[in-house]
Amino acid sequence: MSVKEITLEALDAQAFIDAQVKAIKEAVGGDVAINALSGGVDSSVVTMLGHKALGENLKTYFVENGLMREGEPERVVGAFKDLGVPVEIVDEKDKFFAALKGVTDPEEKREKGITQVFYKDVFARLVKESGAKTLLQGTIYTDIEETAAGIKRQHNVFAQIGIDPEEAFGYKVVEPLVELRKPAVREVARALGLPKEISDRPPFPGPALCARVISEVTPEKIALVRKATVIVEEELADSGAFQCMAILHDDMVTGLRDGKRDFGRQIEVRCWESTDAVKGTPTELPFAKLRKLADRITNEIPEVVSVTYHIATKPPSCLEAV
């Protein structure tokens, strides 16, 4: 691994911003660059850096893959509109769901459902149409570290895993955040004037709700886990946790509806204490809160008959189940 970390303690946020804006200008020249905004802090910071460096020559796309949380596209695009940064929504839901059909293996879901469709299909087309020669990406230090360690196959680390994106996908990739871990990225976000809801936003996985569905992903399962995600995020908004999530299991369990036996779904709630996602412990939520989560999820989502709370640490668990 040739990248060297800039620690939070060593970080001079303004100097970092100036250096990255300069580097992006130099890398892109007078050409057009594009980037994908997901609304997470990483891609938001990249969007702001790119906008500062390139102005109108940066085309920022929000790819609607059908896997986002409730109201996500409108919320993200609205927030950047307020910051004077134009973002174009590209609706590719059907392509993603078609690619995910019948795929049960987690690696294959990321590879077929996300990497292949997102980069090769959607982004290659956007690059072509926009005339961009460069893609700005929000890869951070932890992504490379985990990929190098074989823990996670990140979707945005081509260079590090020996794939030449120019040759493979037709464009050059610039990764301005590759020296930072999450807390440092948040610090840069604040220095860039991004609103607190973005700078302090809990991490959300690249494959979005796809990572919250065990086994095959379908539009129905995504709709179900999306509803559960709204409830979990509402109830745990004040928990101060590093990350919280709802996971839809593929296993069916026995339940009881209107006095009759019923097989239904199980939702697993996870809520993590962590500083950098490398280690994690489950949050000690009050029992009344756990009960309220279970009651709301089973009442508001009739397909769900059972709810669990994750109690193991990372390691040997991971923050995400998929």
Next chain:
Amino acid sequence: MSVKEITLEALDAQAFIDAQVKAIKEAVGGDVAINALSGGVDSSVVTMLGHKALGENLKTYFVENGLMREGEPERVVGAFKDLGVPVEIVDEKDKFFAALKGVTDPEEKREKGITQVFYKDVFARLVKESGAKTLLQGTIYTDIEETAAGIKRQHNVFAQIGIDPEEAFGYKVVEPLVELRKPAVREVARALGLPKEISDRPPFPGPALCARVISEVTPEKIALVRKATVIVEEELADSGAFQCMAILHDDMVTGLRDGKRDFGRQIEVRCWESTDAVKGTPTELPFAKLRKLADRITNEIPEVVSVTYHIATKPPSCLEAV
């Protein structure tokens, strides 16, 4: 439903025992009767009633189906030896696992893996060999109620669901406990002089650990959930809960072992507050206990990377997942 309940308040345990001993004597006459002892309070009370009524003419079998908890056969048979009641262990593990192979549906697991093998195959043979014309069974009031309501397909309620066991399986079934709910059965157990470990023993499902494995049951999965069950029962022995259990999921989840990504198993822990299993709420265990459960399970069972605690009520959940 033609059976009338004897409530705990209305129960005169000694009078009940006398009446049932008399009824069993009359039903069996001078013939041989057999019964299956699982070690639960229901089948233990039936064994004692049958022993009082029939003495040597009762043949009690403990069928080793390979699905029991750790040390179960030895413990149960030993306890009854101490009470002067002979019990014969019949090893039929291979038959049960062969019947369960490839079966994923919970109903089919009970039907093919338990009912068919247990009654038609194993018990029909024992009846034949022993010359017994009668089977004593530990069906209780709740079993009939839940079967009538369509909540659960109990394996021991032939008469109630319109199957004539004499015609179908070749023997007559006598059910001495059919008017009692669990608390009344425990009261009778105490009056019969059964030790506290039996009279106060938490309920365990008829299909044993088979009910604790979601989807297909294999010897390996049973071995795994058996280890988790030891830990959960040890840690929660003092919880005062109605029932506690470990459930092995079929879904695989992402974990981290020795710094490398790993797909592993998830164990779900359930611990219930209930009086009669009709309704239930999860026990408010201290968080330190939940953490200890997760740590022990993931440390002592390397295949398991993730542990959850069940937080929904019954209804809409059920006490058991299968």
